[in-house]
Amino acid sequence: MQEALTIGQLAARSGVAPSALRYYERLGLIRADRTGGNQRRYHRSELRRVAFIRIAQQVGVSLDEIRSALDSLPASRTPTAEDWAQLSTAWREGLTEKIRLITRLRDDLDGCIGCGCLSLRRCSLYNPGDQLANEGPGPRLTVPHPHRPSG
Amino acid sequence: MQEALTIGQLAARSGVAPSALRYYERLGLIRADRTGGNQRRYHRSELRRVAFIRIAQQVGVSLDEIRSALDSLPASRTPTAEDWAQLSTAWREGLTEKIRLITRLRDDLDGCIGCGCLSLRRCSLYNPGDQLANEGPGPRLTVPHPHRPSG
DNA sequence: CCTTGAGTTGAACCTCGCTTCAACTTGCAG
DNA sequence: CTGCAAGTTGAAGCGAGGTTCAACTCAAGG
Secondary structure, three states, X not given: OOOOEOHHHHHHHHOOOHHHHHHHHHOOOOOOEEOOOOOEEEOOHHHHHHHHHHHHHHOOOOHHHHHHHHHOOOOOOOOOHHHHXXXXXXXXXXXXXXXXXXXXXHHHHHHHHXXXXXXXXXXXXXXXXXXXXXXXXXXXXOOOOOOOOOO | OOOOEOHHHHHHHHOXXXXXXXXXXXXXXXXXXXXXXXXXXXXXXXXXXXXXXXHXXXXXOXXXXXXXXXXXXXXXXXXXXXXXXXXXXXXXXXXXXXXXXHHHHHHHHHHHHOOOOOOOOOXXXXXXXXXXXXXXXXXXXXXXXXXXXXX
């Protein structure tokens, strides 16, 4: 097995610091074999897991959520393919929602902030159908809080 | 001016805790007028700013980046519309990149993780053109780290 | 006036996602 | 076999993004 990676190699290849990789391992996000001298040796497939982790983080997914997703994977052998389909579907919805949010953000930029008037005094005239422009008494935002205990 | 909002009202309407709103103010993300008795009174347009902040956070943008964007806005009067156009463009690129990442993530889920084999032993056969499957010696990830000092 | 709920401040504290440090061990090149 | 970079651990520290607390003030109804 000349394919095993040291932590330094995985770090270099993934762009993630060794300390972060150890941290991920403690959280159960990735795993490593050990040499006789207790040093970590990574299967090359871990590189893919790390890539997945980093990308998910970039779009605002917490390590805990990522672990949940990763936990439901081939820990044993047979992947119970239907469970994964459900997992995949759940994530798909979340990701689609993220895309919706980003698009909304971008539209805000272009439509209102982009024109220099965040104050809405004039923008509301220009964006009659805008959801966010609805600032009278009524429904409110339902965007979940990323850093709240019981959010 | 019956349109001014108390902090409690803004909190209720935006779904953001009063403590968070004060925190945002300290960071210069939002602003408030004061009553004679020193209490905050928010213009209704702040609701839109808060919405913007929350949405941006959801997709992994830091408060500091958000402030930078918001700072370049009608602090004085004339918005120097061309500067905003540049700002808007810069954000557009970042957001487009986020969408790319999310799509990649979703494809990973559907194409490889979704099938239950994150190990790539079989997936690489099914995804010959996959960028992330390139795990031999060569180029590596360039996804920036969200929580690193000099990332 | 008095009460009471909402608001004020600063300081302390919390979780997340790491990094840094100290003290020590492995593993490989020469 | 030596030397030294690279690895190991646990504990402490850090920055972001807030929450909680104590002590106090404001605002509106009765």
